[in-house]
Amino acid sequence: MIYITGDTHGFNDIDKLVLNKTLASLSKDDYLLITGDFGGIWDGGMHDEDILDYYTERPYMTLFVDGNHENFDLLNSYPVEQWNGGKIHRITDKVIHLMRGQIFNIENMSIFTFGGALSIDKAYRTFGTSWWPEEEPSEEEYSEAIENLEKKGFLVDYIVTHAAPESIVRNEINTAHKLLCLDCETEKFLDKVLKRAVYRRWYCGHYHFDMDIPEHRLTVLYQNVLDIKTQNRVK
Template identity: 40%
Template structure:
C-alpha cells in the first residue's frame, strides 16, 4: 500500500513509531517535502540515512524549502515507477519535480519546492539554497508530464500549495509567489481526485479534494 506523510525535517522518530514502523516490502511511503535527511552530511545524518535505507519498504520524498540542494545534486538520476528520481541508496529515492509516478495503478503527479519565508536571515550555501524554488525547466517538465497524461492524474502531491487553497484557509499569509501561481495554473487545467501537500505543519482537510499533511500517515486506498 502507498502511505503519505508530511515534513519530517530529519526526525527519525517518525519512522520508528506508529504506522510506519510496521510496513513491509510491498509498501511505499511518500514524504511531502522537507525530508531533512540530506542537510549537513554529518556522520549522524549518514547513520540515520543508512537506517532508512535498510527499511523493507520503498521510501520516496519530495523536496521542500529545507533541503541541502548541493548535497542532493550528487545523487544519480534514474527512472522508477514511470517517473524520474534520484537514488540515495537502498530503497530511498528523491522524486524529481514534475514526475508522474504510477503506484498500484494510480497516477501521482509530484512537484516539490517552496520559498523559505525566512530566507533573508539564512546564509546561501549553508542553510539556504536558491534551488528551493523550481526552475523554468522544471515548470516546463511538469507541464510536459501532465500533457503526456492528458492532464489527468489520480493524485497530486506537492510540498507547497496553490494560492487558491491558501487564500481560503488560515495556513499562510503574504503574497503569492511564482510557485503558488504555477500550481494555480495547473489546478485549473487538470483533472484529479485529490491534492495533498505539506509545508505548513498542520494536519487539516481543506475540502473533499485537498488536504494539508504533517504528522498524519495517510493510507491511499
C-alpha cells in the first residue's frame, strides 16, 4: 500500500507520523510518500542522522519529492539511480528521493513526480545555508518532465508535487486561505501540466493546510495521512 502526507520539515512536523497507528502497523512492502519539505537532508550532521535513523527504523519505505526547504547542495550530491522506471537519489536503504519530472511505476500505479517551489520567506533566508536557488526547477528539469509525460501521452494514475498549479493557487486555494500569490515558476509550469494531463488524483504539499479541491481532483496535504488510492485518511 502507498500512503501519502504533506510537509514534514525534519522533526518539526512528524507528529502526524509518530502518532499514526496505521503507519506503525505497515510492512517493508508499504510506502509513505511525503510531498516535499522533507527536511531530513539539511545540515549534513547530527540533525540529519537522527531524522534518517527515525525513517530507517520505520517498518515502511519512505519516499519524498523535494520541497523548497531542502539542502539542495547535499541532496544533489547523492548518486542518481534508476528505480521503478524513474530517477532517484537513494538516501538510505529505507529513504528515497523521487526526482523531478519522473514517472515511477509503484504497485502497478504510474506516479508523476515534480518537486520544488518558490520560498515565500526567501528574503529571511541565507544563500547556501537555509536557501538554495535550486528550490525552483531548471529548464532541463521542466523539459525532462514534459518529455516523460509525452511518452505516456500525459496519462498517469497520480501526480505528486510540492506546489500546486498556479491557476488553482490563485482561484480555489487563495479564495479559501488568502495566500500571498508569488511569481512561482514551478506553479506556472504545473499549470501547463494541469491543462494536458489526465490523472486520477493530484497530491501536493507546500501550503501548510489540508484541502480537497474536487473539481480538479487535487488534494493539498499537510497533517493528513491518506491512502493514495482511496484518499481515505488513516490515523
